[in-house]
Amino acid sequence: MTSLLKSAPPLAHDRVVLDYDQRLMRRKLLTTQGGRAFLVDLPSVTNLDNYWGFLVDGLNIEIVPAPEAVLVITGDLTRLAWHIGNRHTLCQILPDRLVIREDHVLERMLTGLGATIRRESLPFKPEGGAYGHGRTMGHSHGDDPDGARFGWHHHGDGQMHFHASKGAT
Known part of the structure; x- marks a missing residue:
């Protein structure tokens, strides 16, 4: 079982080094610097910049941003x-x-x-978004499972955006 740790425990058993893009995940097999492989299977896409690391089978695995x-x-x-x-x-x-x-x-x-x-x-640890925590890229379209809704609309940023539905020409 793998869970996220918000703060540093007294001891780190190993570490996983991830670049900025890799620190945004939902499900992925990771390998620590010490060679331990473990599966991360989170309920939703998660910005790991908000966490210290993982608890994996009783071991504390630190997340380290890669150069x-x-x-x-x-x-x-x-x-x-x-x-x-x-x-x-x-x-x-x-x-x-x-x-x-x-x-x-x-x-x-x-x-x-x-x-x-x-x-x-x-x-690399860029500034988060102005309307909440986390990443500034990407956005959700509510119940649209593919994230692609047709037409012009706002994202709360004062700008109009256009998305064509899949298969539109």
């Missing part, structure tokens, strides 16, 4: 953050820098706006 190729951005952070957000790009916001996934198009744009950029390999 990823990122751009560390300094400069006029307010202006640069606006331009990053205007491109709907995930962004980690820190007091003295912004961090985004490596992207040569955005790197060129930000450099043109006066940003100083360093390439690094760091754990």
